[in-house]
Amino acid sequence: MMTFRFDQLFPRAVWPLACLLVAGPGLVLLWGYTPDAEEFHSVGGYLARNVAARFTSAPSALSAGTDRIELTVLLLRILQTGCAIGFAALAWLRASGTACPAMLRSPAALALQLCLAVVGDMGLIYVFTAQLGTLPLRAAMRWLAAAIVLASGTTLLTIVALRMSDGRFVMACTLAAAEAMIMCIVTALVLVALRERRARVALAAAHAELQATQALLTEAVRASERMRLARDLHDMAGHHLTALKLHLDLASRQAGAAAPPSLATASTLAATLLADVRLLVSSERGGCDIDVRLALQTLCAGIPAPRIALDIGERLGIDSAAVAHAVFCAVQEAISNAIRHAGAAVMTIALRRDANGDLMLDIADDGRGSGGAAEGNGLRGMRERLDQLGGTLLAANGAPHGFALNIRLPQAGAAA
Template sequence: MMTYRFDRLFPRAVWPLACLLVAGPGCALLWIYTPDADNFRSVGGYLARSVAARFTSAPSALVAGTDRIELSALLLRLLQTGCAIGFAALAWLRASGPAWPAVLRSPAAPAALALQLCLAVIGDMGLIYVFTAQLGTLPLREAMRSLAAAIFLASAVALLTIVAQRMPDARVVMACTLAAAEAVIMCIVTALVLVALRERRARVALAAAHAELQATQALLGEAVRASERLRLARDLHDMAGHHLTALKLHLDLAKRQAGAAAPPSLATASSLAATLLADVRLLVSSERGGCDIDMRLALETLCAGIPAPHIALCIGERLGIDSAALAHALFCAVREAISNAIRHAHAAGMTVALRRDAKGDLLLDIADDGRGSGGAAEGNGLRGMRERLAQLGGSLHAANGSRHGFALAIRLPAAGAAP
């Protein structure tokens, strides 16, 4: 349970934590020490001085201007601390999924990204690097567009600030060099996160494919064993059972024909034949009843091999599935649901429950805590799943969850599922 909660909280906490590590020390130093001239050369410092100049008198020979300095320092502290807090809050909201307003729901929401970019530029405390690191989590095309906008805005604001403050030529050249270096670093940060996430997705996909292979192998082995046991039971019934029945009939006939002269061994042989025939019938019935396919082993193998999302598996007792087609349909439904949760929903957790109801019908309920379908049309995976279930007389109901996520409800009739 603790691992499951950690898996859900970590993606939302990583960017606020990065913001705290980058902006936290700078904010603390601003409140501990008085801001110096270098602090006021930033965008936030320029805004703080401009606002303070409107509400305080200009320094003169009689007035030292300490009020303006103190107000500028206070405004700078509040501005940069507020930008850091706002940036962290937006980072948390953007990673929280569909529980938040639609403007912040998608990681690629332009409004949220634009607001974060403005806070990063105004805050001027390294938040721009946290912002570009976040861009690495977006699709490549969207990440490149947002990265270009970030480089353009950061460079433009830096140059405008230089012009507004009328810096010396040597300082202007140095500032332009630093702006170019920052642009290069922003590209490197975004590229590193993109590569790291692609490598992680590849590892998850490889682990999922390996788990599917192992589960399919287990399911195939169960189906082969069940089929072989059924064949042996059928052959035992058709061959040994029929011969024993004929033997008992002939022994009974011989006993009746001999009458009172029948030896005791004839009665004993007839009794032994009857006992042996009953034992064979009992063995055949036992073997037929034990030909069920072990869906528990296949599903546990599949779910245990998936590194993310965390899957809670619940399987009822005495499912009695002896049909390979039925077992295959259920397995494919679970596999497709897990694949969708990994590729599209980006879910942190999901539940899989397989049981029988009072009528004997098989019920398979699958739910995740991801983004849901978002009103998108049904894909080929769900359509193929629905067609496969319809061939077995089953039904599929797919819908978004009441609060978030996506849910599947599958029902398969009892007919053909168990003998």
């Protein structure tokens, strides 16, 4: 069952809310009051006048009977409201990313939005230019130029059609130039804001990777030090205690019945101490496994976007630094790809052991997937690292969208 997620809904709702804030007051006035004569000289007014002329007999919507005027006003209201609603709906669908059909993310859909903005007026062109800030820089510049040409050209044609006086004509042209400048400023502000946000996300990700690497290194050093202490304790104290026990037993047999009680007591204490040392060595060796839990939790908690759901099973101690490093690098590379290429909003990472004791790492995101592109250097390096440890990697696009990685490391490889 699907659950409500505010962090997924909010990015999609930004553009419809912007349409409401920009075009809302104009639509309220449009439906509350009769438009003035200049409203009918817009693109929407021109279309409304021509349609109304086909159904009424009066010669002019501006100077003749009220039937044509009322029909023109009604058509203008319906047209501009419909354009605003259609524009907001397209903006909503485009903001949903990979969840919407590819056709709605195509240039044709963006061109339709531009036409709706010009025809609908009501300031929608500014919302359109703000939306251009989410595109790559070159594409944004091309669409911004098209928007300026179309919107400003339409404005200038309207000015010429009104046959204003020279003073009003110059003022109207100045307003058209100011409109173009505002469109450039709006696009630039969104571009800068999004670039700054991407930089903050990248910085946060780099910081999280540094902290996670430090945690993994600390865990590996701790496990290595415990292994060294256990080995030294076994090789030095264990061997000496074994030799001491053998000599005490030999002395006890040589003394026979004349052996003092303290000799038997010393032999018993040596045996007990040797057993304790062996138990301590076994315990220390068992605690030398590297637990990647803290490193992965630190890494995922420091990533602001996408949202990562981390699921780590029990009994995940790894006694090989190479395997622990391979698991960590696989997660790190998957997160990096989701941030830089996939545009994912949600990501899931599950690490567990199956019934055979093999390590299973499943990673999935809701991004745009590979799109049939060739495998990149990151995945190739991950696959090579896993091959050296006897592991396997399966990478595939999700359904209906997204990307998934399934990694298996055999128990023999994890123990090597």
